[in-house]
Amino acid sequence: MKYYKRFEPIGKYWLEQLSCYNEAPFQKKLMEKRGTSWSIGQLYEHLTTTTLEKQLKAVNDCIEQQNGDTKGYKSFWGLLTFSFGKYLPFRQKLDEHHQVKPVQPKEIMDVRNASIKVLKEMNEYSQKIEKLSKEDLKYKVKHPKFGMLNAKEWYTLVSMHYQHHLKQKYKIDNMLMQH
Numbered sequence: 001m002k003y004y005k006r007f008e009p010i011g012k013y014w015l016e017q018l019s020c021y022n023e024a025p026f027q028k029k030l031m032e033k034r035g036t037s038w039s040i041g042q043l044y045e046h047l048t049t050t051t052l053e054k055q056l057k058a059v060n061d062c063i064e065q066q067n068g069d070t071k072g073y074k075s076f077w078g079l080l081t082f083s084f085g086k087y088l089p090f091r092q093k094l095d096e097h098h099q100v101k102p103v104q105p106k107e108i109m110d111v112r113n114a115s116i117k118v119l120k121e122m123n124e125y126s127q128k129i130e131k132l133s134k135e136d137l138k139y140k141v142k143h144p145k146f147g148m149l150n151a152k153e154w155y156t157l158v159s160m161h162y163q164h165h166l167k168q169k170y171k172i173d174n175m176l177m178q179h
Contacts, residue, residue, distance in 0.1 A: 003155055004126035010162045011122060014047065015115040017169075018108055026108050030175040038101065040172050041111065045102040047162060048114035052121065055158050058141045059125050062151035063132070068141035069148070078146030082153065087164035122158065129155055 026041045038046070061067045074082065081087060105111050129151050140148035149157065 003129055004123045007122050007159045010159055011119050018112050025176045027104055041105045042102045044111045045105050048118055051118050051158050055154055056121055058154040059151050061141045062139050063128055065139045068139055070138045072148035075147035086160050
């Protein structure tokens with residue numbers, strides 16, 4: 001539970017914030033200086049999909065000791081990110097795999113259900129991670145930018161990712177208020 005307690009406030013915040021939107025602003029894409037911004041719906045879709053399909057899959061792979069290795073290390077960016085305990089505060093260039101814009105969710109209820117699923121699975125994986133031994137934590141799965149990460153690090157990355165996107169959320173919210 002101790003790992004979940006770190007994620008729970010930020011995860012619940014994003015879930016509670018869904019009640020601030022109706023369908024029209026949820027899907028509205030606004031123009032910013034660098035081009036079209038994601039809609040708030042796309043931002044939520046990005047967070048929930050990345051968590052459920054990539055990050056928690058990697059946590060599970062580490063726990064099940066599949067699709068990874070006991071060899072390898074974090075990259076320079078991984079060492080930097082984990083030493084600061086958060087994503088670095090500047091826009092980062094992503095590899096091709098991460099440049100795909102998230103799809104626009106059809107309904108807020110779909111995103112609400114995905115957000116609830118994230119909270120539930122984060123709680124479940126927290127309990128599994130707490131039972132891992134130091135030996136178990138030697139097994140790692142490669143992150144495209146941060147290098148080899150173990151189950152705890154992948155799990156921690158979810159909180160960092162949600163926190164990282166707060167600035168983007170506030171920016172979209174401010175643009176929505178002006179239109």
